[in-house]
Amino acid sequence: MNLQRKLEILADAAKYDASCASSGTEQRDSRDGKGLGSTAPGMGICHSYAPDGRCISLLKVLLTNACNYDCLYCVNRASSNVPRARFTIDEVVRLTIDFYRRNYIEGLFLSSGIIRSADYTMEQVVAVARKLREEHRFRGYIHLKTIPEANDDLITEAGKYADRLSINIEMPEENSLAKLAPEKDVRAIRRTMGRLRLKLDETSATKKAAAASGSRAPRFAPAGQTTQMIVGADAASDRTILSTSANLYGSYRLKRVYYSAFSPIPDASRALPLSAPPLMREHRLYQADWLMRFYGFDISEIVDATNPMLPLDIDPKLAWALRHRDRFPLDINRASREELLRVPGFGAKAVDRILSARRYTSIRAADLSRLHVPRNKALPFIVLADHRPSPKVLESMTLAKQLKPKAAQLGFGF
DSSP states (O other): OOOHHHHHHHHHHHHTOOOOOOSOOOOOOOOTTTSSSOOSSOOOOEEEEESSSOOEEEEEEEEEEOOOOOOOOOSSSTOOOOOBBBHHHHHHHHHHHHHHHHTTTTTEEEOOOHHHHHHHHHHHHHHHIIIIIIISSSSSSSEEEOOOOOOHHHHHHHHHHHHHEEEBBBBHHHHHHHHHHOOOOHHHHHHHHHOOOOOOOOHHHHHHHHHHHOOOOOOOOTTTTEEEESSSSSOOHHHHHHHHHHHHHHHHHHEEEEEEEEEOOOOOOOOOOOOOHHHHHHHHHHHHHHHHHOOOOOOOSSBBBOSSSSSSSSOOHHHHHHHHHGOEEETTTTHHHHHHHTTTTTOOHHHHHHHTHHHHHHOTTTTHHHTTTOOHHGGGEBOOOOOOOOOOHHTTTTHHHSSSSOOOHHHHHO
């Protein structure tokens, strides 16, 4: 099989893995004439978007789509009737270098089906990163998928060469994973996450000690670890998914949990749903995830036990504000940062701009545009120097309808 055909198969096989944003790593480049590549932003073709909105380009492939496991939701499962291919280590290295030199990519995202054993598969994945870093002096971004239960020495070596490591939790509930992926063990996945966290914590402590003594600390995955959950392949509610995410963030200090809407696959098992969940559900989960991480919201404030699904027609912060109208209107010239973060339409950066601006002047309605705040969404919930919403507006039963985004016809892209 020629290299182009392998690339077609193994790039397509990798598209279901969402956790490939390259933000958060250390900054480095090759302007000193040593090595090749950089972690500088935005060049070449776009494969993904970073959390900060930056357009990034990665060569995103599997080392092989052959797999010992028969996970029912996976198109590359052992029983799947799909074309199989496998790169050699040198082929992945050559593709990465060639694509970078053509300005197509800024880094590599490498995963693999499990072949022979966890250790053998991890050895092959690490060998690619080692060759790129040591033989080709590649300084671009590298994200490696970690294989559960791989040897600890292999995990350490992977972190030496990779910017980010990830291991997919797959399902929000243990019983769902046991049903849909019987060869996988959620406890083994969590053990590996725990090992990664310990190494990341050790590296952080070593860096502090090294900085104090003027020495250099050993490198280990400076962009941390991430994971991914499939949404809609089982009956888990949004509350369950977010509860699992909160536990993962707290237990393993993940940089990010990615949500991937289940995509129906050919010759699927009867245990799987016939259709994909709405993509808006995936979007709302990301919004709720950000509320937990950056806006100080607790899960119980976002979704409650009596209504465990996020509304699809409005964003979760607006839904919370409509349920807690007694907390509004809020005087933004006096409110705390924590209170301002809960106003619909106020992002974290907008709140920081408001806090900075009000040190010198009282904020008025005309200032909102300059502060990049969506006026129509925010005005019913805030008091300004020259604006106070009518109680009737805030109490109106039609307020939710007024604030819903208007339906728009999708374009064709040309």
